[in-house]
Amino acid sequence: MDLFDNPFVLTVALCFGAGLVAAAITRALGARAAGLAPVAVFFTGYVATYQKIPPFPPVGSTNKVFYAALAAAIVGLVLDVAPRLRPLARLLGPAAVVAIVLWIAVPRFAEPDAALYLTLAALCLGAGAALWRLAAVADGAGRDLGAVPVVAMIFALALGLAPVALAGGSSSAMMLFAGLAAGLGAVGLVALAVPGAGFGAAGVLGAGGGLVAVAATVILISRQADPLALLLLLPVLVAGQIGGRFLPDRLSGRGRAIAVGVMTVLPLILVFAVLFLRHPDSFAL
Amino acid sequence: MRRLFAAAAVAASLAFAPLAAQAADFTIDKDHSHVVFLVDHLGYAKLMGQFTDFGGTLSFDQENVGASKLAVSIKTASIETQLAERNKHLRGADWFNATEFPEMKFVGKTFTKKDDKTGTIVGELTLLGVTKPVTLDVTFNKLGVNPLDKINSVGFSAKTSVKRSDFGMKTFLPAIGDQIDIAIEVEAKQKS
Numbered sequence: 365m366d367l368f369d370n371p372f373v374l375t376v377a378l379c380f381g382a383g384l385v386a387a388a389i390t391r392a393l394g395a396r397a398a399g400l401a402p403v404a405v406f407f408t409g410y411v412a413t414y415q416k417i418p419p420f421p422p423v424g425s426t427n428k429v430f431y432a433a434l435a436a437a438i439v440g441l442v443l444d445v446a447p448r449l450r451p452l453a454r455l456l457g458p459a460a461v462v463a464i465v466l467w468i469a470v471p472r473f474a475e476p477d478a479a480l481y482l483t484l485a486a487l488c489l490g491a492g493a494a495l496w497r498l499a500a501v502a503d504g505a506g507r508d509l510g511a512v513p514v515v516a517m518i519f520a521l522a523l524g525l526a527p528v529a530l531a532g533g534s535s536s537a538m539m540l541f542a543g544l545a546a547g548l549g550a551v552g553l554v555a556l557a558v559p560g561a562g563f564g565a566a567g568v569l570g571a572g573g574g575l576v577a578v579a580a581t582v583i584l585i586s587r588q589a590d591p592l593a594l595l596l597l598l599p600v601l602v603a604g605q606i607g608g609r610f611l612p613d614r615l616s617g618r619g620r621a622i623a624v625g626v627m628t629v630l631p632l633i634l635v636f637a638v639l640f641l642r643h644p645d646s647f648a649l
Numbered sequence: 650m651r652r653l654f655a656a657a658a659v660a661a662s663l664a665f666a667p668l669a670a671q672a673a674d675f676t677i678d679k680d681h682s683h684v685v686f687l688v689d690h691l692g693y694a695k696l697m698g699q700f701t702d703f704g705g706t707l708s709f710d711q712e713n714v715g716a717s718k719l720a721v722s723i724k725t726a727s728i729e730t731q732l733a734e735r736n737k738h739l740r741g742a743d744w745f746n747a748t749e750f751p752e753m754k755f756v757g758k759t760f761t762k763k764d765d766k767t768g769t770i771v772g773e774l775t776l777l778g779v780t781k782p783v784t785l786d787v788t789f790n791k792l793g794v795n796p797l798d799k800i801n802s803v804g805f806s807a808k809t810s811v812k813r814s815d816f817g818m819k820t821f822l823p824a825i826g827d828q829i830d831i832a833i834e835v836e837a838k839q840k841s
Contacts, residue, residue, distance in 0.1 A: 369824075370824075371821055371824055414819060415819040415822055416817070416819055418817075423777070423778040423779070423817075424742070424746055424749055424750070424777060424817070425746070425749060426742050426746075427817070471748060471749040472748065532741075533737040533740065533741035534741050534742060534743050535738055535743060535820075535821075536742075536820050536821075537742075537743070581742045582741075582742070584748075585741070585742040585746065585748045585749060586740075586741030586742045586743075586748070587741075587748060588737060588741070645733070646734060
């Protein structure tokens with residue numbers, strides 16, 4: 365049990381366990397509930413990391429993260445329950461990003477400058493594109509490669525953001541991102557075991573929105589995030605799709621899903637390399 | 650010449666006598682004051698840190714301590730723990746969140762004299778947007794004219810303990826201790 369004395373290990377383990385259990389339960393409940401698994405992972409990670417359910421109304425950005433993710437997840441759940449509204453997820457993703465980023469940024473507007481507006485624009489553009497892309501790929505879940513491509517994308521984003529957060533002065537955000545990656549890894553394993561299952565808008569907006577809220581906190585409040593690493597993270601949104609085109613046709617089913625998943629995370633090698641080279645002190649043991 | 654010295658001495662004593670007997674307003678001398686904290690690190694030892702930028706005012710009457718006033722503001726971004734990487738994290742959103750909460754404040758509400766040298770100040774500490782009552786155990790050190798700058802000055806030492814979780818700062822509990830022991834050394838100079 366000594367291993368779990370380490371809060372990082374404990375959070376990752378809890379999120380992995382939550383991912384396995386939630387994915388199994390939600391798959392049994394049907395496609396409309398599938399998006400709740402990543403949401404369950406995110407909130408498990410949040411509570412394990414910050415050790416609280418924050419008071420409402422939230423004071424401070426780390427508390428806002430909880431309610432931003434909750435609101436986004438509820439909107440996503442409504443879209444999942446009413447399938448005719450589901451296409452709205454592609455529009456609501458970027459809209460949720462703008463709302464979350466501006467909410468987190470509120471204290472920065474006390475002393476606004478050009479750098480703030482530039483950061484806000486870049487963040488909204490990058491994160492908006494991420495959620496739009498996640499929603500688009502999630503729409504294809506349930507067919508071909510199942511939920512694996514979208515799960516792999518959120519997994520890669522979380523795994524890439526973890527060291528960005530550590531170098532950016534937020535070990536809690538690093539822990540939450542790592543937990544999210546572990547939990548999504550578990551969801552991905554269940555998605556591989558049960559091919560063809562879907563991935564809900566609740567997952568895209570809830571887990572994706574939560575991920576954006578934590579990233580916005582690191583970027584706008586802790587204010588140390590490496591912009592180059594963040595830029596290099598964006599290819600995970602297209603790497604799986606582009607790489608998939610080069611796979612042999614005879615590779616199908618689980619094998620193809622695994623290959624696409626692996627290609628999705630490949631851009632992280634460059635992200636990690638840049639972070640280690642530019643912020644060696646942050647990774648010194 | 651003797652008369653001249655005697656007159657000067659009388660004038661000086663008249664000038665400074667009221668300072669010890671009436672409430673006087675002081676400003677904290679940052680160069681000779683310290684706000685130090687200790688927090689348990691994994692049970693092995695206590696990590697020490699300090700805040701290097703703070704300020705405040707004090708109204709103090711040695712004969713009527715209950716009428717005193719105290720307001721202190723500490724810049725959270727000024728935290729210093731001997732390690733730049735750790736300082737960066739402590740200033741971030743996980744801990745003191747210096748962007749959203751650039752200051753923590755203590756306002757003294759009730760001043761109680763125990764004896765000639767000790768007493769308590771019950772006040773309100775505001776940190777991370779949360780205000781909680783805190784009691785300082787205070788030792789009165791000295792009141793008088795500073796021999797170097799000739800300004801009437803007062804000095805105190807104070808100690809207290811707070812639970813950071815009371816202020817919503819729960820990062821890495823319990824690995825990093827909840828109880829924060831705080832030691833304060835203050836010199837304050839009378840406002841001219």
